[in-house]
Amino acid sequence: MNIVNILEEIEKVDGEVYERLNPRRAAMKSFVNMGKKVSLAAVPLALGSMFQKAYGQTLPTAVKDVLNFALTLEYLEYHFYNHAVLAAPGLLSGAALTAISTIRDHELAHVNLLKGALGATDARPALAYTDFDFTAGGTFGDVYTNYNTFLAVAQAFEDTGVRAYKGQAGVLKGLDVLTTALQIHSVEARHAAHIRTMRGQKPWITLGAGGVANDTGIAAVDAVYAGENEEMQTGVTITGIATGVTKAAAVESFDEPLDKAKVLVIAGLFIR
Amino acid sequence: MKLFLKQSNKILKANSKTMKQLLEKNEKEILLEDRSILTSPLQRRSFLQFAGVSVAGIALVAAGCKKDKNDTPIQTGVTLDFKDDFGVLNYAYALEQLEAAFYIKVASAPPSAFTPAEKAYFQDIQFHEIAHREYLKKALGTAAVGSLEVDFSSINFADKASVLGAAKAFEDLGVAAYNGAGKRLTTPAYLLAAGKIVSVEARHAAYIRDLITPGSFAANDVIDANGLDKAFTPTQVLAAAGMYIKTKINVVGLTA
Numbered sequence: 001m002n003i004v005n006i007l008e009e010i011e012k013v014d015g016e017v018y019e020r021l022n023p024r025r026a027a028m029k030s031f032v033n034m035g036k037k038v039s040l041a042a043v044p045l046a047l048g049s050m051f052q053k054a055y056g057q058t059l060p061t062a063v064k065d066v067l068n069f070a071l072t073l074e075y076l077e078y079h080f081y082n083h084a085v086l087a088a089p090g091l092l093s094g095a096a097l098t099a100i101s102t103i104r105d106h107e108l109a110h111v112n113l114l115k116g117a118l119g120a121t122d123a124r125p126a127l128a129y130t131d132f133d134f135t136a137g138g139t140f141g142d143v144y145t146n147y148n149t150f151l152a153v154a155q156a157f158e159d160t161g162v163r164a165y166k167g168q169a170g171v172l173k174g175l176d177v178l179t180t181a182l183q184i185h186s187v188e189a190r191h192a193a194h195i196r197t198m199r200g201q202k203p204w205i206t207l208g209a210g211g212v213a214n215d216t217g218i219a220a221v222d223a224v225y226a227g228e229n230e231e232m233q234t235g236v237t238i239t240g241i242a243t244g245v246t247k248a249a250a251v252e253s254f255d256e257p258l259d260k261a262k263v264l265v266i267a268g269l270f271i272r
Numbered sequence: 273m274k275l276f277l278k279q280s281n282k283i284l285k286a287n288s289k290t291m292k293q294l295l296e297k298n299e300k301e302i303l304l305e306d307r308s309i310l311t312s313p314l315q316r317r318s319f320l321q322f323a324g325v326s327v328a329g330i331a332l333v334a335a336g337c338k339k340d341k342n343d344t345p346i347q348t349g350v351t352l353d354f355k356d357d358f359g360v361l362n363y364a365y366a367l368e369q370l371e372a373a374f375y376i377k378v379a380s381a382p383p384s385a386f387t388p389a390e391k392a393y394f395q396d397i398q399f400h401e402i403a404h405r406e407y408l409k410k411a412l413g414t415a416a417v418g419s420l421e422v423d424f425s426s427i428n429f430a431d432k433a434s435v436l437g438a439a440k441a442f443e444d445l446g447v448a449a450y451n452g453a454g455k456r457l458t459t460p461a462y463l464l465a466a467g468k469i470v471s472v473e474a475r476h477a478a479y480i481r482d483l484i485t486p487g488s489f490a491a492n493d494v495i496d497a498n499g500l501d502k503a504f505t506p507t508q509v510l511a512a513a514g515m516y517i518k519t520k521i522n523v524v525g526l527t528a
Contacts, residue, residue, distance in 0.1 A: 099487050106490065109499030166467040170460040182451040182470065183500035187490055189474035190501070194482060194489040202396070203479040204472055233407055233468065234461050241406040244399050252396060253403035254468040255475075 059122070063177060066168045068124040069260055070181070071114040073164055075127035076267055077157050078107035080134055088144040096147075096198065100154075103191045107200045110184055117177065127271075136269040139220050156221040158192035159205060160266055163224075163258035189255070205255060207248040223266050228256050296471070349520025354428055354506065358415040359525055360456045363506055364466065365408040366420055369448055370516055371442050373422045385432040389485065395440075397476050404469050420452045421518040436484050443477035444494055444502070445512055446470075451503035455504040470520070 036165065076140070081104035085090055092100055115123045134153065135141050143149050165185035172178035193203035205228050208215040214225035231239045231250040240249035245253075274430055352366065353359045375398035382391050409416050428434035450470035457463040478489035485491070495501055504512075 051443070055353050095487055099489075102487070102490060106495065106499035109497065113498045113500070162471050166464070166471065169454070169463050170466045173460060173463055174458065175454060176455070179451060179455050179503050180500065182454045182467070183503050185467065186447045186451060186470055186474035186501040187495055187499055189471035190478035190490040190495075193475035193478035197479065197482065202393070204396070204400070204475045234411055234465055236407055236410045238407060242402045245403050245406070246399075249396070249399035249403060253400040253407075253472055254465075255471040256468065257464060 006248075031139055052131060059118070059177075062171050063175065064118060064122050066171050066181075067118050067177070068122075069168065069183070070165065071111065071118070071124055072127070073161055073263070074107050074110040074114060076132060076270060077161065078104060078111050079127070079129040079132055079155060080154070080270075081107060083129055083134070084144060088150075089153070090145060091144055091150060099194060099198070102153075103194075106187055106191070110187075113180070113184075117180070118246060124255050132270050133272050134270055136220075139269070141218055148199075151195060152216065152218055155192065155195045155199060155201070155216065156218075156224045156266075158188055158195055160224050160258065160263060161188040162192055164260070164263040166255065167259050167263065169255035169257075202252070204252045207251045211247075223262065226262070227258070230254065230256050285488055308315060309437040333436075347458075349423065349522055350420065351522040351524060352506070353525045354456065354523070354527075355525035357457055357459050357462050358412060360453050360466075361408055361412050362415070362417045362464060364451060364507075365405065365412060365416060365471070366521065367418045367509070367513065368405040368419055369406055370422060370513060372398070372405045373420075374402050374424065374438065374442060374516075377424065377429060378439070381429065383430055383435050392481065400472055400476070404472075407465075411462070418519075420521075423516055423518045426515060433484075437482060439480045440477065440484060441481055441512075443473055445504070445509060446473040447477055448502035448504040449506070449509040451501060452505050452509070466499070 073090070081100055085097065087106055092232050100171075109185045134143050136153075140149050140153050143153050162185060164186065165181055168181065169178065172181055196203050199216075205225065206215045206224070207213075207229055209217070211229065213227060213229040214222045215228075229247075229251050231237060231247055233254055238253060239245060241250075350366065352361070352363050358502065375394060376479055379391075379395050379398040382394060386394070406473075424438075427438045447470060454463060454466055457466060477494075481488045481491065481494075490501075506523060506526060510523065516522075
C-alpha cells in the first residue's frame with residue numbers, strides 16, 4: 001500500500017489529480033501527517049474522504065448546467081402534477097389519481113435528488129407553481145378542468161423529458177452522474193408509456209398519420225415530436241433491417257433525443 | 273476515479289480484516305461478486321475481480337492463474353470482452369437476441385387469453401427487439417458475437433401469466449442492464465444509441481407491468497425512494513439472464 005503509487009495510478013486516468021488536490025493542501029498535509037500515526041487499515045477511509053474533498057464539490061460547469069437544466073424540467077413536471085392532484089377538483093379520480101400521484105412523487109424525488117447533487121450554491125433558484133402557466137398562454141386553457149387536455153399536456157411533458165435527458169447523455173459520458181441521469185430517464189419513459197396508454201395511444205412513440213413525426217394528432221405539440229420519425233441509427237437504416245420491420249416499427253424501436261435549446265423552447269411556453 | 277478507489281479498497285480488503293467496516297456499498301458489491309464466483313461460468317475472471325488486484329497487478333496475478341490446474345478453459349461459448357465499446361455493444365446484442373427470441377415465440381403463438389390489442393402490442397414489441405438485435409449486429413459488423421442458444425423451458429408459452437411474468441423480467445432487466453452499462457461506453461454515438469433503445473425498453477416494461485397489475489408501471493419494487501430505476505452491472509444481469517441462455521457466456525475485461 002503506497003500512497004504515491006495510488007496517486008500515480010490516478011494520474012493515468014485523471015491528469016489533473018495533483019491540481020485537484022493542490023487547493024486542498026491542508027487536507028493533503030493532514031492526511032500525510034496522519035498517515036504516520038494511524039494503522040494501515042485506516043488509510044482507505046482517510047483516502048476516501050480526501051478524494052471526496054477534491055472531487056465532491058467540484059462538478060464541471062457543463063455537468064452543472066445539465067443538472068440545472070434537468071432540475072428546471074423536473075420542477076415543471078412536479079408542479080404540473082401536484083396542482084392536478086391537490087387543486088383541480090374533479091379532474092382525477094380512481095386509478096388515474098393514483099397513477100398521477102405516483103408520477104408526481106417521482107418528479108418531486110427527482111427535484112430533491114438533483115438539488116442535492118448540485119448543492120445549495122450551484123442549484124438553480126427554486127421554481128414554484130406560480131412560476132408556471134400550464135395553459136401555455138391559453139393554448140391548453142382547460143388543462144385543469146378537461147381530463148383529455150390534461151393528459152395530452154402530461155404526455156407532451158413526459159415524452160419531452162425522455163428526449164431531454166437523452167440529449168444530454170453525451171455531456172455526462174463516462175461519469176457516475178450519467179448512471180443517475182439514465183436511471184431518471186427510464187423512469188420518465190415508464191411515465192410516458194403509462195400516460196400514453198391512459199390516452200389510448202401506443203405506449204411507444206409511433207409514426208404519425210401520413211408519416212409525420214407527431215403521433216398524438218395534436219398539432220400544438222408538434223415541437224415535442226420533431227424528428228421522432230427517424231429511421232437511421234448511426235448510419236444503419238432500420239426500416240427493412242429484417243422482415244416485418246416497417247418504418248413505423250423502426251420509428252417505435254428508437255426514441256430520439258432533443259437538444260437543450262429546443263427543449264427550453266417547449267418548456268418556455270409553460271414558464272411565466 | 274471511483275472505480276480506482278474501489279480497487280484500492282479491495283486491495284486492502286485482502287490485506288486487512290478491519291476493511292469490513294468500510295463503505296457498505298462496496299461491501300455489497302464484493303458480496304455480489306463472491307456469489308458470482310459460485311454461479312458464474314467464468315471463475316477465472318471473477319477471481320480477478322474478487323482479488324481486486326490493482327491495474328498494475330493484473331498481469332502478475334493472471335500469470336499466476338495460468339499455473340492453476342483447476343482453471344477452467346474459456347474457449348467454448350461466446351466471449352464478451354468489456355475492454356471497449358464493442359464489448360458493451362455485444363453485451364447489449366446478447367440481451368437483445370434473448371428478448372427477440374422470446375417475443376418471436378410469443379407473437380407466433382400467443383396465449384389464448386391474450387386480447388387482440390395485447391396480441392398486436394406483442395407483435396410491435398417483437399419487431400422492436402428484432403430491430404434492436406439487427407441494429408447492434410450491423411453496428412458491430414465483424415466484431416459481433418455469434419448467435420446465442422436460448423432456454424425457455426421455464427416459461428409456459430400457453431399461459432398468459434407465465435408469459436407476462438417472463439416479459440416483465442426481461443424488460444426490467446433490460447432497462448437495468450442499459451442503465452448500468454451506459455457509463456462504460458466511450459463513443460458518444462453509441463452512448464446515444466443505447467439511450468434511444470433503453471427508453472423503448474422502459475416503455476415495454478411499463479406496458480407489461482400494467483398488464484400484470486394495473487398502475488404498476490413504475491412501482492416501488494423497481495423504482496427507489498429517489499425516483500430512480502435500477503442500474504445493474506453486467507455480472508448481475510448475466511447472473512439473472514443465465515437461466516434463459518444455453519450458450520456459455522465468458523466475460524472478460526470487467527474491471528468494475
